[in-house]
Amino acid sequence: MRGLLRQSLVSSLTILLLLVLGAVASSGDRQPAFKACVRTCISKDCAPDAPPLPIILRALWWTCESNCDYKCQRQITAQGQGVVHQYHGKWPFLRILGVQEPASVILSLLNGAMHVRSWKLVRRGIHPRHPMRQWLSVFVVIGTWSWLCSAIFHTRDFPITEKLDYFSAGFNVIYIFFLGITRMLRLSTWKQTRVVAVCCAIPYALHVAYLSLVRFDYGYNMMANAIVGLLSNFIWFVVSYQAFRSGQPFWWKPAALMLLMDLAFSLEAFDFPPFLDALDAHALWHAATIPIITQWYDYLIKDAKWDLHLEQQRKD
DSSP states (O other): OOOHHHHHHHHHHHHHHHHHTTOOOOOOGGGHHHHHHHHHHHHHHHHHOOOOOHHHHTTOOOOHHHHHHHHHHHHHTTTTTTTOOOTTOOOOOBTTTTTHHHHOOOOOOOHHHHHHHHHHHHHSSSSSTHHHHHHHHHHHHHHHHEEEEEEEHHOOHHHHHHHHHHHHHHHHHHHHHHHHHHHTTOOOOHHHHHHHHHHHHHHHHHHIIIIIIIIOOOOHHHHHHHHHHHHHHHHHHHHHHHHHHHHHHHTTHHHHHHHHHHHHHHHGOOOOOOTTTOOOHHHHHHHHHHHHHHHHHHHHHHHHHHHHHHHHHHOO
């Protein structure tokens, strides 16, 4: 138990450090060749007598100027002899039907589907009088919403879709922390839980307000989520220890799942050009979280049943 805890904490701290050191600015949109390409394309394709964009592009709010930007990204990349630059903070993905990052969209939707399919499992698998039934039902809604926002953002990157993605992801992260506190302290009523809920809601609201009203700082946002994730690790390690003390056969699972989440998140720190113009580290992170989501629900449902089992033993 101590070895797993130590290994998980070291892994979490290492990942946090890598995320801090790994932030670099994109270089592609600063290239003179790219700027010249965009100017030439706009003068030609955006002329009054130029044909309109295909309807599928216009339906996803592509403009002549943004389309030229995309075309020049692809053109410069093809001429780069293996050197791939980022443009506006993103890799030059191959667009499909107007979708900017098709792989990340599909994987985001699959993550959301894992939450949706868990609704019936939670409602049927946890006794109505167990408090985790209520909190997991809320988690289904939050998880589905956050991954839907992710899919929308990867479909088209606008300031509003970016904020939806970042803020919903942050809410998802802090709710996992809230779930851990609720489970660790065995809070069973709203009266007991509301203090924890308020303590989570206030910093989240301040976080969103700062990013919305003061400065949208990518490094700060990633750091804030990583710190909350690290705190969640500690809480869920304590839950694992409590489960171990109670004789639960699957006590190790929360700590193992948090470690797997850390490893999946670490892909963000080791970004690389997209394989087949579609799969980058961010997309692989989304792929890695799909089975982890199902295992979280599996554990928490079994954990609630174990609670009732222990309660019945005490009565007998």
